[in-house]
Amino acid sequence: MLLNNDKILKNNFENYKNLFREIRIPAKSILLNEGEIAHKIFFIKEGCIRMGFYNKGRDITFQFFFENMPVASIESFLSNQPGQFFLESLEPSVLYCLNKKDFERIIRETPELKEYLNKLFFSRFERYSKLFLSFIRDTPEERYLELLKNEPHILQRVPQHYIASYLGITPVSLSRIRKILSTK
Amino acid sequence: MLLNNDKILKNNFENYKNLFREIRIPAKSILLNEGEIAHKIFFIKEGCIRMGFYNKGRDITFQFFFENMPVASIESFLSNQPGQFFLESLEPSVLYCLNKKDFERIIRETPELKEYLNKLFFSRFERYSKLFLSFIRDTPEERYLELLKNEPHILQRVPQHYIASYLGITPVSLSRIRKILSTK
DNA sequence: ATAATTTATTAACAATTGTTAATGACAATT
DNA sequence: AATTGTCATTAACAATTGTTAATAAATTAT
Numbered sequence: 001m002l003l004n005n006d007k008i009l010k011n012n013f014e015n016y017k018n019l020f021r022e023i024r025i026p027a028k029s030i031l032l033n034e035g036e037i038a039h040k041i042f043f044i045k046e047g048c049i050r051m052g053f054y055n056k057g058r059d060i061t062f063q064f065f066f067e068n069m070p071v072a073s074i075e076s077f078l079s080n081q082p083g084q085f086f087l088e089s090l091e092p093s094v095l096y097c098l099n100k101k102d103f104e105r106i107i108r109e110t111p112e113l114k115e116y117l118n119k120l121f122f123s124r125f126e127r128y129s130k131l132f133l134s135f136i137r138d139t140p141e142e143r144y145l146e147l148l149k150n151e152p153h154i155l156q157r158v159p160q161h162y163i164a165s166y167l168g169i170t171p172v173s174l175s176r177i178r179k180i181l182s183t184k
Numbered sequence: 185m186l187l188n189n190d191k192i193l194k195n196n197f198e199n200y201k202n203l204f205r206e207i208r209i210p211a212k213s214i215l216l217n218e219g220e221i222a223h224k225i226f227f228i229k230e231g232c233i234r235m236g237f238y239n240k241g242r243d244i245t246f247q248f249f250f251e252n253m254p255v256a257s258i259e260s261f262l263s264n265q266p267g268q269f270f271l272e273s274l275e276p277s278v279l280y281c282l283n284k285k286d287f288e289r290i291i292r293e294t295p296e297l298k299e300y301l302n303k304l305f306f307s308r309f310e311r312y313s314k315l316f317l318s319f320i321r322d323t324p325e326e327r328y329l330e331l332l333k334n335e336p337h338i339l340q341r342v343p344q345h346y347i348a349s350y351l352g353i354t355p356v357s358l359s360r361i362r363k364i365l366s367t368k
Numbered sequence: 369a370t371a372a373t374t375t376a377t378t379a380a381c382a383a384t385t386g387t388t389a390a391t392g393a394c395a396a397t398t
Numbered sequence: 399a400a401t402t403g404t405c406a407t408t409a410a411c412a413a414t415t416g417t418t419a420a421t422a423a424a425t426t427a428t
Contacts, residue, residue: 027426055321062320125309132316136246136352137239140415159375168320173415175377324385343405357385359407 012113013043016106020096031071031087031095038077039100043070047093048157051085052165060165063127064090064154071095074124078117090158140169141177196297197227200290204280215255215271215279222261223284227254231277232341235269236349244349247311248274248338255279258308262301274342324353325361 013020022045025031032038034053042049049071052061062085065071076083077100098106107114134143144167148155155163161171169177197204206229209215216222218237226233233255236245246269249255260267261284282290291298318327328351332339339347345355353361 053321060320062317122309125306125313128316129309129312132312132319133246135316135319136244136349137237161375165320170416171376172378172417176415179377345405354386355406356387356408360385363407 012110013106016102019102019106020098023095023097024092025089025095026092027089029089029093031089032073032083032085034084034086035082036076037080037082038073041070041072041077041098041100041103042087043096043098044068045094045096047095048090049087049093050090050158050162051087053085058165061162062131062166064158064162064166066153066157070120074121078121090162135168140167140173141181143167144174144177145181196294197290200286203286203290204282207279207281208276209273209279210276211273213273213277215273216257216267216269218268218270219266220260221264221266222257225254225256225261225282225284225287226271227280227282228252229278229280231279232274233271233277234274234342234346235271237269242349245346246315246350248342248346248350250337250341254304258305262305274346319352324351324357325365327351328358328361329365 020043025047031042031049032040044065044067046067049065050061051063051065051071051073052059054060071087073083073085073087075081076085107117134146138146147163147167160174164171164174167174204227209231215226215233216224228249228251230251233249234245235247235249235255235257236243238244255271257267257269257271259265260269291301318330322330331347331351344358348355348358351358
């Protein structure tokens with residue numbers, strides 16, 4: 001993500017240290033349910049989170065978050081409306097948790113961070129647009145190769161069946177694609 | 185699109201009437217080629233335009249524009265970088281054409297229109313995000329039914345093979361889907 | 369250490385979609 | 399009026415992906 005190694009956060013949030021709550025969660029903890037309003041934003045100190053949704057009983061992941069990334073169902077967090085996504089930890093994780101009121105206070109007091117938030121929101125949409133184009137343009141195999149090239153850390157760290165839904169296919173199909181590629 | 189029946193444009197652009205050039209083009213005219221920088225923005229008085237791109241020799245449409253809609257490869261228009269999309273008329277059309285310099289002047293002089301432009305850009309991304317989710321969530325048949333429900337005018341006006349690429353499938357496959365649906 | 373759970377692979381078969389080509393309907397051009 | 403081009407449908411076959419189920423390996427929990 002764009003804002004991964006951005007120093008704005010670190011520099012600014014130092015001043016508000018006491019507003020953050022450090023939480024430790026095991027793997028497979030739900031941080032936010034589909035349909036809930038996002039009252040918190042998280043910053044990952046250690047671990048890994050996925051965002052996803054259910055469709056016809058199917059669990060679909062469409063974004064992974066790692067160390068130093070801010071995580072929230074941003075649309076819900078900003079609009080105060082029930083979000084369409086859930087958040088779940090993939091590994092035991094350590095998160096800094098900030099509730100919305102405190103976040104809004106910080107934003108009010110620090111224009112630089114308001115700008116940051118806008119960028120975050122914007123980058124989310126940029127992400128969607130790239131993914132959309134890759135879906136109409138590329139085959140699942142091509143999307144897998146893209147992932148291998150651009151985000152290999154995801155493949156190293158995340159169980160394959162989550163990757164499969166991220167690519168829009170089934171785990172079985174991904175396994176087959178990998179097999180075909182390994183013999184090329 | 186969000187801004188379709190927006191009056192902001194009409195009210196404001198009245199003042200700049202003389203900057204617009206009315207052009208009449210036959211069907212299948214290229215308004216912008218893939219890889220070109222967008223120097224113009226168009227407003228459709230009459231007719232229909234599609235935006236698309238080529239992928240592995242395949243012509244893929246991913247947006248249709250009709251009367252009263254502003255049309256440009258917005259990313260290119262705003263960034264001044266070569267765009268990844270082409271624009272082509274689907275019908276004989278009458279367009280108001282505004283070049284970028286004049287557009288920028290208008291934007292400078294009218295903050296209300298700057299806001300409008302931001303909304304336009306934002307709505308483009310919103311669109312992408314919805315389409316992306318529909319691609320990982322829904323089958324081609326479901327996407328066709330969505331289109332039938334939400335944008336029936338597209339189906340009435342646009343040749344089916346463009347619709348097919350818009351749905352991410354081949355014309356043959358769309359024809360089959362329609363047949364199956366007609367017997368349900 | 370053992371048991372339980374999660375994960376990845378594979379097989380067999382079904383369903384869907386792509387590919388190529390042929391056909392007929394229709395519209396536009398000359 | 400005849401020709402050309404565009405468009406939608408259909409058929410036959412190939413390729414891909416989904417589905418279900420079985421198995422084995424790896425990980426986690428007790």
